[in-house]
Amino acid sequence: MTTFSIVLPCFNAQATIPDTLDGLTAQTFADWEAICVDDGSTDTTTDLIAQAATADPRIRLLRNPGKGPSAARNFGAANATGEVIAFCDADDIWMPGKLAELAVAFADPSVDAGFGRIGFFTRAPEDATVFSTVPAGDLSIAMLLGENPVCTMSNIALRRRAFETTGGFDATMVHNEDLEWLIRLVGKGARVVGLPSLHTMYRTSTGGLSSDLGAMLSGRARAIETAARFGVAPDGRSHAIHHRYLARRALRLGEGRTLALRHALRGLAHSPTGFFSPLRRGALTLLGSLAALTLPRKTRQFLFS
The missing domain is CATH 3.90.550.10 (Spore Coat Polysaccharide Biosynthesis Protein SpsA; Chain A)
Structure with missing residues (x-):
């Protein structure tokens, strides 16, 4: 075999x-x-x-x-x-x-x-x-x-x-x-x-x-339904980490000036501790999301690719 x-x-x-x-x-x-x-x-x-x-x-x-x-x-x-x-x-x-x-x-x-x-x-x-x-x-x-x-x-x-x-x-x-x-x-x-x-x-x-970050969130909702069948539900920390991940992906893709920041803020609202764990990743994601507000799209993609 x-x-x-x-x-x-x-x-x-x-x-x-x-x-x-x-x-x-x-x-x-x-x-x-x-x-x-x-x-x-x-x-x-x-x-x-x-x-x-x-x-x-x-x-x-x-x-x-x-x-x-x-x-x-x-x-x-x-x-x-x-x-x-x-x-x-x-x-x-x-x-x-x-x-x-x-x-x-x-x-x-x-x-x-x-x-x-x-x-x-x-x-x-x-x-x-x-x-x-x-x-x-x-x-x-x-x-x-x-x-x-x-x-x-x-x-x-x-x-x-x-x-x-x-x-x-x-x-x-x-x-x-x-x-x-x-x-x-x-x-x-x-x-x-x-x-x-x-x-x-x-x-x-x-x-x-x-x-397609929006469609990814919809797919994650289906995944959460599956997790519930095994008795597991995402907590605030999990939601915060996932939105941080989406913020970082938005930065890499160069999508919209505000998209990364919106995901970062949603993550922070779910759990500041989760978003900043580890501290370096959370801090860089938030700083990058703020910087993206003023940077041209090509510059954003280059810096965060």
Whole structure:
């Protein structure tokens, strides 16, 4: 049996898919398959994947019988042969040692899923200056309702039986479907551990689903409903941390002069202590939100990217 099945949904990703696939073939742990599920691309995405598959038979190309990233991930997982399913998006890049470190983590039978740290970049991975942190202790629903430390589906791997227990992704959701699924994963008893190493380079963008902050809030409301089924409700601190996260994302996207400040103020209203925990992150977010009121859009994007 293959150790890792990498599920990679893709749609019109010709500009980024070569780098993503290079990140897979550069893995120091070689026992993997990559299931690329195309979601109806109209550019050269499928041609590029087919070329890569010719050079490396571990890469497969499938067509999504449904529509959207959730359906694509579910379909890819249903066709996986590996013991562990690792998700990767078509515009992110894995560090070479990621699968090797995950293999060590999964040697512990109590571990159901794992994730690492993320670097955020715009043009090239080596330009990244912002990196995520991994919390102490196992992942909890409370953590997910604040500033989700997993951050992206490119940063999670789990045993196939754990994925099957979740019932898969909710294909009716377009925004925050990954958060809602993670809550179900943890709520159903999976032990999800954070690893301190840098695993994934996340490509930031001013477009795409993750740029619609209003829709992200609506999706989070669905995720909160799911958390309630497991007896967990977000407290003021969680709301404050989430609005701080949205304020920082608004700054990176360069959206509206006041959008970041509105989220910052909403976070402060929920819990000043939560917003300023840690102090440096909260203070810089608030200062950046105030500075954005007078800075030109391009300057805002440059400073906060």
